[in-house]
Amino acid sequence: MAEIKLENLSYFHGKDTPYEIKALDTINLTIPSGMITGLIGHTGSGKSTLVQMLNGILRPHEGRVLLDGQDIWEKQKNIRSVRFRVGLVMQYPEYQLFEETVYKDIAFGPKNMGLGEEEIRVRVEESVRFAGLSPELLQKSPFDLSGGEKRRAAIAGIIAMRPDVLVLDEPAAGLDPRGREAIFSNLVKYHEESGNTVVIVSHSMEDMARYCDNLIVMNEGKIVMQGDRDYVFSRSNQLTEVGLDIPQVTKLMLILKEQGIDVDGGIYTVDQALERILSIYRKSL
Amino acid sequence: MKSIAFGQFYPANSPLHKLDPRIKVILTVLYIVCSFLCKNLLSFALLALSAILLILCGRVPIRIVLRGLRPVLIILAFTALLNIFWTKGEQLLFAWKFIEIYAEGLYAAVFMMVRIATLIIGTGMLLTYTTTPIALTDALEDLLSPLKKLKVPVHEFAMMMTIALRFIPLLSEETEKIMTAQKARGADFSSGGLIQRAKALIPILIPLFVSAFNRAGDLATAMECRCYHGGEGRTRMHVRHVRLVDFIPLLLVLLLGASLIFLNVLGIGFSMK
Incomplete structure (x- = not known):
C-alpha cells in the first residue's frame, strides 16, 4: 500500500518567461490508498499537470510530493524508482509503442527495472490478462493492432511494472462505447484483484460516477472538492460553477x-x- | 524541448512588420552585400548605426535580439582571437615570446565582430523576427517564379517548405509527449555511454517516425480531398501588391551602400586590406 500526499504544491508553466501561468496553485491532497480515485476537471484545469507530479515527471516549483511519507525529490537519483512504484499511463498512450512485438513492448518497463527474463515473462502475461488483451497478440507487431488493442497494450506496459499506484490520464479518450467499457471494466477487475490504488483522470462525469469511490474536482489549478460520490454529486451547483455537471x-x-x-x-x-x-x-x- | 524557438517571429506592429516580404528578401540580400563593402572605421561605424536603426524600426526588444546573438558568441570570440593573434601589421603593440599583437590585428578583430553581429541582426530584423515563416515562403515563391519558365517546380518547393515549417512545432510537442511516456516506463536518456544513449533514443524515434508518416499520409489525403493538384492555375487568398512606399527602404539601402563606398574611398582611420 502506498499513500501519496501533496503538500502546498505549486507549478508554473513557462516559469521565468513573460508567459508564466500558474498551472497548480498550492495543492494539498491525500490520495487514499487501495481505492479508485477519480480526478475530474475541465480542460485546462491542471489535472494532467497534477498527475505528472505524482511520479516525478514534473518537479514542483513549490511544495512537496510525499510517497509513503517520503519526499520523492529528496534523493533525485532515486526518481526512477518512484516512477516504477507510481505507474503513469499518459493520454493517448498508444503513441508510445515502439518495439517489434507487443511482448517486447510490454517488457520495456520491467526490463528497465533490471528484472530477469523469467520474471519479465510472468509479469507480461499477468499484465496482458489485467489489460484484457488476448495473449495471441503478444507476438504481433504493436502497429498491426486496432486502436483499442494498442491502448490496452500500452496500459499493460505500465501494469507490468507492478506499480503500487496506477495513474491513468483519460484512459478511454477517443474510444467507442464498447472500447470504453472494456478499458474501465478491466481496470475495476485489476483493482479488485491486486488491491492497488488506482487514479483515473477524466472529464466524463458518467464514467467517474460509475467506477470511482472517491472523487477529486479541480478547477483553475486548485482543488475545489474532494470526497465520495454522494458528497460530490450532492453539490451540483458548485459543479456547474466550474463547468462540470452531474x-x-x-x-x-x-x-x-x-x-x-x-x-x-x-x-x-x-x-x-x-x-x-x-x-x-x-x-x- | 520548449527552448527550441523556431522561426523566432516576434509579433509587433512596426514598419518592418508591415513591409512587403518580397521587398524584405531583396533588402536582406542587399544588406549582406553592404556589410561586406565596409573597409574602414567610418564605414563600419555607419554599418553598426544602420543595424541599431533596424532594431528601432522593427520594435523588437533589444533583449530578444541579443538572445539571437547568443548561439554565435563562440564564433564571434573565435574570429576575434584569430584576428588578434594572427594578423601581422606594422604597428606592434605587444610582444611576448612568439605572441605578437599588432594594432591592425585589434582593428581587424573588432571589424569582423561588427560585421558578423550586423549580419545576424540585419537578417534577423529584416526576416526572421518581422516576417512569419509562411509569408517568407510565399515571398520566396514569388521571387523565384521566373524559374518556372525553366520547369523548376517553384510552387511545389514552397509548399513543401510551408508544410515542413508547420510540422516543426507539432513534432517537437510530440517528441516531448513520447519522451514523458517512456520516462514513465523508466527510460533513462541522461546516463550511460555514447552507444547506450544512442540506443535510448530508439523508443523515442520509432513512435515519432510512425506518427510523422501517419500525419503526412493524412495531410496528403486531406489535400487531395480539396482537389489540390500543384501550382498550376492556383491563386492566392491574400494577394500582395507592392506599393510605392515599399520602394523607399530599397532606396535607403542603396543609399547606405553608396555612402559605405564613399567612406571607404575617403579612407579616414584604419582601413582593412
Whole structure:
C-alpha cells in the first residue's frame, strides 16, 4: 500500500518567461490508498499537470510530493524508482509503442527495472490478462493492432511494472462505447484483484460516477472538492460553477423527485436508475 | 524541448512588420552585400548605426535580439582571437615570446565582430523576427517564379517548405509527449555511454517516425480531398501588391551602400586590406 500526499504544491508553466501561468496553485491532497480515485476537471484545469507530479515527471516549483511519507525529490537519483512504484499511463498512450512485438513492448518497463527474463515473462502475461488483451497478440507487431488493442497494450506496459499506484490520464479518450467499457471494466477487475490504488483522470462525469469511490474536482489549478460520490454529486451547483455537471441520469432522478416520485439523488448509473424505476413501477401495479 | 524557438517571429506592429516580404528578401540580400563593402572605421561605424536603426524600426526588444546573438558568441570570440593573434601589421603593440599583437590585428578583430553581429541582426530584423515563416515562403515563391519558365517546380518547393515549417512545432510537442511516456516506463536518456544513449533514443524515434508518416499520409489525403493538384492555375487568398512606399527602404539601402563606398574611398582611420 502506498499513500501519496501533496503538500502546498505549486507549478508554473513557462516559469521565468513573460508567459508564466500558474498551472497548480498550492495543492494539498491525500490520495487514499487501495481505492479508485477519480480526478475530474475541465480542460485546462491542471489535472494532467497534477498527475505528472505524482511520479516525478514534473518537479514542483513549490511544495512537496510525499510517497509513503517520503519526499520523492529528496534523493533525485532515486526518481526512477518512484516512477516504477507510481505507474503513469499518459493520454493517448498508444503513441508510445515502439518495439517489434507487443511482448517486447510490454517488457520495456520491467526490463528497465533490471528484472530477469523469467520474471519479465510472468509479469507480461499477468499484465496482458489485467489489460484484457488476448495473449495471441503478444507476438504481433504493436502497429498491426486496432486502436483499442494498442491502448490496452500500452496500459499493460505500465501494469507490468507492478506499480503500487496506477495513474491513468483519460484512459478511454477517443474510444467507442464498447472500447470504453472494456478499458474501465478491466481496470475495476485489476483493482479488485491486486488491491492497488488506482487514479483515473477524466472529464466524463458518467464514467467517474460509475467506477470511482472517491472523487477529486479541480478547477483553475486548485482543488475545489474532494470526497465520495454522494458528497460530490450532492453539490451540483458548485459543479456547474466550474463547468462540470452531474451525470445526466442523476439529473433525471432529481427532476423525478421534484415531481414527487420516490427516488433518491444517489443514483449515478443507468442500471441503478432502471432498477429503482422498475421497482417503483412494480409497486404501483 | 520548449527552448527550441523556431522561426523566432516576434509579433509587433512596426514598419518592418508591415513591409512587403518580397521587398524584405531583396533588402536582406542587399544588406549582406553592404556589410561586406565596409573597409574602414567610418564605414563600419555607419554599418553598426544602420543595424541599431533596424532594431528601432522593427520594435523588437533589444533583449530578444541579443538572445539571437547568443548561439554565435563562440564564433564571434573565435574570429576575434584569430584576428588578434594572427594578423601581422606594422604597428606592434605587444610582444611576448612568439605572441605578437599588432594594432591592425585589434582593428581587424573588432571589424569582423561588427560585421558578423550586423549580419545576424540585419537578417534577423529584416526576416526572421518581422516576417512569419509562411509569408517568407510565399515571398520566396514569388521571387523565384521566373524559374518556372525553366520547369523548376517553384510552387511545389514552397509548399513543401510551408508544410515542413508547420510540422516543426507539432513534432517537437510530440517528441516531448513520447519522451514523458517512456520516462514513465523508466527510460533513462541522461546516463550511460555514447552507444547506450544512442540506443535510448530508439523508443523515442520509432513512435515519432510512425506518427510523422501517419500525419503526412493524412495531410496528403486531406489535400487531395480539396482537389489540390500543384501550382498550376492556383491563386492566392491574400494577394500582395507592392506599393510605392515599399520602394523607399530599397532606396535607403542603396543609399547606405553608396555612402559605405564613399567612406571607404575617403579612407579616414584604419582601413582593412
